[in-house]
Amino acid sequence: MLRAFSLRRTLHLHLRPLKPVKDPLPLVRPLSTASSPSDAEIRKYLGYAALLLFSGAATYYSFPFSDSAKHKKAQLFRYAPLPEDLQTVSNWSGTHEVQTRNFHQPENIQELENLVKESNEKRAKIRPVGSGLSPNGIALTRAGMVNLALMDEVLEIDKEKKIVVVQAGITVQALVDKIKQYGLTLQNFASIREQQIGGIIQVGAHGTGANLPPIDEQVISLKLVTPAKGTIEVSKEKDPELFYLARCGLGGLGVVAEVTLQCVERQELVEHTSVSSIKEIKKNHKCNPVSKWKGPPKSKPQYTTDEAIQHIRDLYRESLANYRADSDESDINELSFTELRDKLLALDPLNKEHVVKVNKAEAEFWKKSEGYRVGWADEILGFDCGGQQWVSETCFPVGTLAKPSMKDLEYIDKLKQLIEKEDIPAPAPIEQRWTARSRSLMSPAYSPAEDEIFSWVGIIMYLPTMDARQRKDITEEFFHYRHLTQTQLWDQYSAYEHWAKIEVPKDKEELAALQSRLRKRFPVDSYNKARKELDPNRILSNNILEKLFPLSDSA
Numbered sequence: 001m002l003r004a005f006s007l008r009r010t011l012h013l014h015l016r017p018l019k020p021v022k023d024p025l026p027l028v029r030p031l032s033t034a035s036s037p038s039d040a041e042i043r044k045y046l047g048y049a050a051l052l053l054f055s056g057a058a059t060y061y062s063f064p065f066s067d068s069a070k071h072k073k074a075q076l077f078r079y080a081p082l083p084e085d086l087q088t089v090s091n092w093s094g095t096h097e098v099q100t101r102n103f104h105q106p107e108n109i110q111e112l113e114n115l116v117k118e119s120n121e122k123r124a125k126i127r128p129v130g131s132g133l134s135p136n137g138i139a140l141t142r143a144g145m146v147n148l149a150l151m152d153e154v155l156e157i158d159k160e161k162k163i164v165v166v167q168a169g170i171t172v173q174a175l176v177d178k179i180k181q182y183g184l185t186l187q188n189f190a191s192i193r194e195q196q197i198g199g200i201i202q203v204g205a206h207g208t209g210a211n212l213p214p215i216d217e218q219v220i221s222l223k224l225v226t227p228a229k230g231t232i233e234v235s236k237e238k239d240p241e242l243f244y245l246a247r248c249g250l251g252g253l254g255v256v257a258e259v260t261l262q263c264v265e266r267q268e269l270v271e272h273t274s275v276s277s278i279k280e281i282k283k284n285h286k287c288n289p290v291s292k293w294k295g296p297p298k299s300k301p302q303y304t305t306d307e308a309i310q311h312i313r314d315l316y317r318e319s320l321a322n323y324r325a326d327s328d329e330s331d332i333n334e335l336s337f338t339e340l341r342d343k344l345l346a347l348d349p350l351n352k353e354h355v356v357k358v359n360k361a362e363a364e365f366w367k368k369s370e371g372y373r374v375g376w377a378d379e380i381l382g383f384d385c386g387g388q389q390w391v392s393e394t395c396f397p398v399g400t401l402a403k404p405s406m407k408d409l410e411y412i413d414k415l416k417q418l419i420e421k422e423d424i425p426a427p428a429p430i431e432q433r434w435t436a437r438s439r440s441l442m443s444p445a446y447s448p449a450e451d452e453i454f455s456w457v458g459i460i461m462y463l464p465t466m467d468a469r470q471r472k473d474i475t476e477e478f479f480h481y482r483h484l485t486q487t488q489l490w491d492q493y494s495a496y497e498h499w500a501k502i503e504v505p506k507d508k509e510e511l512a513a514l515q516s517r518l519r520k521r522f523p524v525d526s527y528n529k530a531r532k533e534l535d536p537n538r539i540l541s542n543n544i545l546e547k548l549f550p551l552s553d554s555a
Contacts, residue, residue: 089132089140092194094388094463095475096137102126102144108151109167109257112225115146116255116539120227123537128251130199131171133192134500135391138203139251141542146255148198154178155258162263163220168198168256176378185266188212189381198256203500204248204443207381208433210401210453216247216440218261224254226534231257245523245530248440250499252527252545253534269380271373273301275366278416282409301371308368312340312361319354323347337365338386345427346464349474352425359428386462390478392485392503393458394495395444398434400451408432408455411493415457418488424481431458441523444496456498459485479503496521504547511547524549 090097104126106112119126125143132139139145148169156165159182166175173193176185188207190200206214221235224246232254234243246253276284301308313332319325325347335343341358348354373380399405412432419426433456437447445454461478463471482503489495496518505511518524528551535541538551 089129089145091135091137091140092131092133092388093135093390095135095390096140098137098140098142100142100144104144104146105150106146106148109223109225109231112146112148112151112255112257113231116225116227117230119144119539120535120537123539125539125542126255127540127542128198128202128255130169130196130202131194133195133199134203135389136501136503136544138500138502138544139199139542143542148196148255148257151257152196157182157184159184162265163260164263165258165260166197168259169196171196172200179263180266180376180378183266184263185376185378186215186261187218187264188215189378190215191383191385193382197259197261199251201247201259202249202251202256204438204440204445204498205500206433206435206445206456208435208456210434211436213436214438214440214443214445216443217436217438218263219247219259220262221260222246222256223258224534225257226254227539228534228536235260241526242530244439244441245527248438248442248499249527250442250545252531252540252549255540267377268374269377271375271380273366273369273371273373275363275370278409278413285404285406285409301369303368305369308365309337309340311364311368312337312344312358315357315361316340316344319344319347319357336384337362338384341427342387342462342464345462349462349464349470350425350477352423355425355427362428386460388463389460390463390475390482391458391460391501392478392482393431393456393498393501394485394490394493395454395456395498396493396495397447398453398455400449400453402451404453407493408434408457411455411457411489411495414489415459415485418484422481422484424484425477426481427460427462429460431460432456442499442527444498444521446522457495458501494521502544502548504544515548515550518548528552 085101086099087101087103088097088099089103102124104115106115115126118124125141126146127139127141127144129139129145129147131149148167150169151167152170152174153167154164154170154175155167156163157179158164162184164175164179164184171193172186172189172195175197176193179185188209190205190207195205201216201219204214204216221233221238222243223231223233225231234246236243242253246256249256316332332340341362344358344361345355396407396411397405398408412430415430418424435445435454435456437449437452437454438445439448440446445456447454459481461474461481463474465471505514528549531538531541531549532551538546
C-alpha cells in the first residue's frame with residue numbers, strides 16, 4: 001500500500017521545513033472589568049464585530065498565529081457566532097470542540113491568582129488551555145478554561161548561563177524571536193511553533209534527535225498557581241518529587257504561570273534532505289551521528305521548488321478530470337505541497353488506489369527536493385504538519401546509542417505490513433522521530449537510564465473536507481487503523497501514546513484496560529496524590545484526566 005521510501009532531512013534527523021500560518025482571526029475576551037473602555041476591551045468588541053462577517057463559518061479551522069499586538073496574539077482560537085455568553089472552542093485539528101460560558105484570560109499573575117482562588121472557593125472549573133493544538137483536546141472542557149496568552153513576557157535573560165524566565169503564555173515562536181538577539185535559542189522544537197510554553201511542556205511534547213530529550217527536560221523550575229496551596233515554585237532543589245511530576249503534569253497540578261528554561265547557544269545547522277529505501281535504511285541505520293562540517297556542503301537540490309512540486313500539480317489536474325470535480329484551477333500554482341495534498345485527498349480520501357497515487361506523488365516531491373540547506377536552528381527545525389488530521393503517536397524504548405535494539409525499524413516494518421495486509425488507505429507520511437530520555441515521571445519517554453533512547457511513531461489520516469459525512473467516515477477508518485496498531489504492536493514494543501494524542505475509549509472494558517496499562521508505565525498513585533493535595537476540588541481537571549486517572553478516597 002505504501003511505497004518503501006523514507007524521508008530523511010537531517011542534521012542526521014528527520015525534518016521538513018515549517019510553513020507560516022496564514023490568516024489570523026483574533027478575538028479577545030480579557031478579564032478586565034474596568035468601567036472605562038480599555039485597549040483590551042476595544043479590541044474585544046472589534047473582534048466580536050469581525051465575527052459577524054463570518055457568521056456562516058464552521059468552527060473547524062486551524063489555529064492562526066499572529067506576532068502583532070499582545071491581545072491579537074492572545075487568541076489562537078476561532079469561534080463560531082453564538083449567544084453573547086457562549087463560545088465554541090475548537091482544537092487545531094478540528095477533531096474536538098466544546099462550548100463554554102467561562103473562558104478566562106488573566107493579564108498578570110495577580111489576576112491569575114485571584115481567579116484560581118475564587119474558582120476554587122466556588123468549585124468552578126478553570127482547566128488550563130494553551131494554544132489548543134493537542135489533537136485529542138486534552139485541555140478542553142465546557143465547564144470553564146483559563147488561557148494565559150495575555151501573560152506572554154520574557155521576564156529574565158541570563159546570557160552567560162543561557163537561562164531565561166518566561167511567562168507561560170508566550171509561544172515558542174515568540175520566545176525564540178525574542179532571545180535570538182542574545183545568541184540563544186531552545187535546545188529543540190516540536191513540529192510547529194504556535195504552542196504556548198506552559199502547554200508544550202505539560203503534555204510531554206518533543207522534537208527529534210537521539211541526543212536531545214523531550215522539551216520538558218529544558219525546564220529548570222516552574223511557578224505553579226495551585227487551588228489549595230496558592231503560588232508555589234518547584235525545582236529539583238526545592239521539591240524534586242513534585243518538580244519531576246509537575247514538569248509533565250498534564251495541567252492537573254496547577255496553572256503553570258512562569259517557566260525557567262535552560263537554553264543553548266544559537267547555532268547554524270545543516271539540513272540534509274534525502275530519500276532512501278527501507279533496505280538502504282536498515283543497512284545504514286545510525287542514530288544521529290555527529291558530523292563536523294567543513295563549510296557548507298556543495299550539494300544543492302537539482303530541481304527548483306517549483307519543479308519539485310510540478311508532479312503533484314499534474315496529478316491534481318488529472319484527478320479533477322477523472323472525478324469530474326469542479327474546481328478553480330487558477331490558484332494551483334500558488335498552493336504549497338501540503339495544500340495540494342489536502343485537495344487531492346479530499347477528492348476520495350478513503351479510496352486505497354487514490355491514496356497510493358497521492359503517496360507516490362509525495363515520494364516524487366521529496367526525491368526532487370534532495371539536497372542540503374544551511375540555516376539557523378530556529379529556522380531549520382520544525383516541519384509543516386499539513387492540514388486538519390487525526391493522529392496517533394506512540395513512544396517506545398529502542399536501546400541506547402551504543403547498543404541500539406533496532407526495534408525502531410522493526411516497528412515500522414510491521415506497521416507497513418499491517419497497512420498492506422488490512423488494505424488501510426493510509427496517507428503518507430508515517431512520521432518517525434527519536435529523542436533521549438526524560439526524567440519527568442509522567443513523560444512517555446521517562447527512563448532512569450541516562451543513555452536510553454526512544455522512538456516516536458505517528459500515524460495519521462487527514463480531514464481535508466468540511467463535509468460532515470466524509471469526516472465521519474474518515475474518523476471511523478482512522479480509529480480502525482489505530483485499533484489495529486494498538487492490538488498488534490503496542491504491547492509488543494512497550495509503546496505508549498503521546499498525552500496530547502491519546503483518546504479515551506467509550507467502552508468501559510477498554511477504558512479499564514487502558515487505566516491498568518497506564519499504571520504499569522506511570523506513577524499514577526503519586527500523580528493522583530499530588531492532584532488531591534494541590535487541587536482537591538478538581539477545578540483544573542476535565543473528563544480526560546478523570547477517565548485516565550480516576551481518583552479514589554485512598555489515593
